Amino acid sequence: MSSAVKTIALLSHFSPARPEIGLSELCRLAGRDKASTHRYLQALEVTGFVEQNPLTKCYRLGPVVLQLAQTRELTVPRKAAADAVISRLAEVTGETTHVSVLSGATVYPLASCESYKHSTRVIIDVQTFPLHATASGICALAFGPKELLASASENMQAFTADTPTTIMALERAVQSARETGFGRSDRWYEDDVCSLSAPIFDQTGQFAGAVSVASVATRFTAELDRSIQWHLAEASREISRNWGGEIPETVNYLWDKSTQKQNIMEHSS
Amino acid sequence: MSSAVKTIALLSHFSPARPEIGLSELCRLAGRDKASTHRYLQALEVTGFVEQNPLTKCYRLGPVVLQLAQTRELTVPRKAAADAVISRLAEVTGETTHVSVLSGATVYPLASCESYKHSTRVIIDVQTFPLHATASGICALAFGPKELLASASENMQAFTADTPTTIMALERAVQSARETGFGRSDRWYEDDVCSLSAPIFDQTGQFAGAVSVASVATRFTAELDRSIQWHLAEASREISRNWGGEIPETVNYLWDKSTQKQNIMEHSS
DNA sequence: CCGCATTGGTTCATATTGTGAACCGATAGT
DNA sequence: ACTATCGGTTCACAATATGAACCAATGCGG
Numbered sequence: 001m002s003s004a005v006k007t008i009a010l011l012s013h014f015s016p017a018r019p020e021i022g023l024s025e026l027c028r029l030a031g032r033d034k035a036s037t038h039r040y041l042q043a044l045e046v047t048g049f050v051e052q053n054p055l056t057k058c059y060r061l062g063p064v065v066l067q068l069a070q071t072r073e074l075t076v077p078r079k080a081a082a083d084a085v086i087s088r089l090a091e092v093t094g095e096t097t098h099v100s101v102l103s104g105a106t107v108y109p110l111a112s113c114e115s116y117k118h119s120t121r122v123i124i125d126v127q128t129f130p131l132h133a134t135a136s137g138i139c140a141l142a143f144g145p146k147e148l149l150a151s152a153s154e155n156m157q158a159f160t161a162d163t164p165t166t167i168m169a170l171e172r173a174v175q176s177a178r179e180t181g182f183g184r185s186d187r188w189y190e191d192d193v194c195s196l197s198a199p200i201f202d203q204t205g206q207f208a209g210a211v212s213v214a215s216v217a218t219r220f221t222a223e224l225d226r227s228i229q230w231h232l233a234e235a236s237r238e239i240s241r242n243w244g245g246e247i248p249e250t251v252n253y254l255w256d257k258s259t260q261k262q263n264i265m266e267h268s269s
Numbered sequence: 270m271s272s273a274v275k276t277i278a279l280l281s282h283f284s285p286a287r288p289e290i291g292l293s294e295l296c297r298l299a300g301r302d303k304a305s306t307h308r309y310l311q312a313l314e315v316t317g318f319v320e321q322n323p324l325t326k327c328y329r330l331g332p333v334v335l336q337l338a339q340t341r342e343l344t345v346p347r348k349a350a351a352d353a354v355i356s357r358l359a360e361v362t363g364e365t366t367h368v369s370v371l372s373g374a375t376v377y378p379l380a381s382c383e384s385y386k387h388s389t390r391v392i393i394d395v396q397t398f399p400l401h402a403t404a405s406g407i408c409a410l411a412f413g414p415k416e417l418l419a420s421a422s423e424n425m426q427a428f429t430a431d432t433p434t435t436i437m438a439l440e441r442a443v444q445s446a447r448e449t450g451f452g453r454s455d456r457w458y459e460d461d462v463c464s465l466s467a468p469i470f471d472q473t474g475q476f477a478g479a480v481s482v483a484s485v486a487t488r489f490t491a492e493l494d495r496s497i498q499w500h501l502a503e504a505s506r507e508i509s510r511n512w513g514g515e516i517p518e519t520v521n522y523l524w525d526k527s528t529q530k531q532n533i534m535e536h537s538s
Numbered sequence: 539c540c541g542c543a544t545t546g547g548t549t550c551a552t553a554t555t556g557t558g559a560a561c562c563g564a565t566a567g568t
Numbered sequence: 569a570c571t572a573t574c575g576g577t578t579c580a581c582a583a584t585a586t587g588a589a590c591c592a593a594t595g596c597g598g
Contacts, residue, residue, distance in 0.1 A: 016344075047281075067378065108331075
């Protein structure tokens, strides 16, 4: 691994939950010695990626990240387009919603929105969505480039008792997503969290990301499941359109079928 | 220089004006060979800092920068606080306004706002504000840590025919800023651009950044100058308050004096 | 259709750079 | 006064970065 990657990797330890980190603490988090970590931090400091709180000596993210984000958003204005959609999605479903994007072999969070309908709700605070254990990840495997499966199977960490840890279990989940048009994670990544995801497609016609609803497992009824599916399909259609893409007919067919089935069920009930 | 710094430095070549860059082009911009540049880019790609446009093979900023920016903004929510103020400032002055922050020995842009009052206006598209040639930089030298002067005098590049390039000229500018409470740049960085800056102070009582108005030189009259000074002082007071700081009495006194002098002039006119 | 230029990307012997245990001085709690 | 922690530095040793030369692919003018 290049030293540049090791240096840059330090940045991933900063998060809203842990925005300021001292040298020793960062050593522990990164699993490295003080000398190296300090050198890395100096490299990040001269480039403006971190700055040191002069009072506490702790490090925090620096101002250049704001510049870069602005350029990224002007280049690929995906966040702004997704924000409004997931906000509405959170409102109608009453659950936490989020959008993730695929870059290389990794699914990154792009934006999230919490609903205030319930006093308990899911908080999205992850750096990357594991391919094998999250609804977004399953979506990526089912509708994204097929090389992803290799990456996914390399590291199938068990986050909960239910996380799929065998290739067979993973392939079953992926197959199910391809048949329904939705990724699904039932207490696979966090206890008590059920998630549903719909794939998003961009101007190249490729899988570009996923829009998801994360619900507290205890209130995730079959009815809510159906409702979320319908709204997810709508949300994905809208975001895909905003990103310059459109839903492939094969996927559209799956969603329509799923919706029709629901209508039938609703009529018969 | 560490390889990490060299790697990270590649990111600074991405800007709204040049959001996607090919390998060869980046080699030229960075002044390095293809092999190294390619290795750097791979490091940036695996960490999600850049991604490759699959069609053009060009590289562009990746999604992680958005994550980092979000964390930064939650940690140090300076941009949001400044945005509203510079927007109003742009409206009342009719000129382009911006806010910069000091991190280490570098002044970075944080936010900018263009006025639509005139058909010609200044566009802010810089990565860093040179200490010796911009109003923000002079502010930093005049009111920031005194070590900055050494950094500034190390590289006094002449951007225009009027850029101060001697220590003496620079010290004169800094002295003037200390006496008036405003940084000033009269066609020092770009031809036809006059800028005025007021220092911003944060919760530690230290200089934290500057708020500036950049005007097209040909319409920069003495009257506009006075008007901008008054509004800048107000803007700085407000942003400093938002950032948890307050204006030192010494600076407040300078601004008040400046305003009073203006009143006297207005009365006598 | 050919030749020339340019693209993104790779190889490998060489030389620079990264590494981390041990260390220092400062601070804080017992 | 003792101990533990903090941020930060040193230096012999080991790994990593470097870049000229090299492919293969693409585009373009004649």
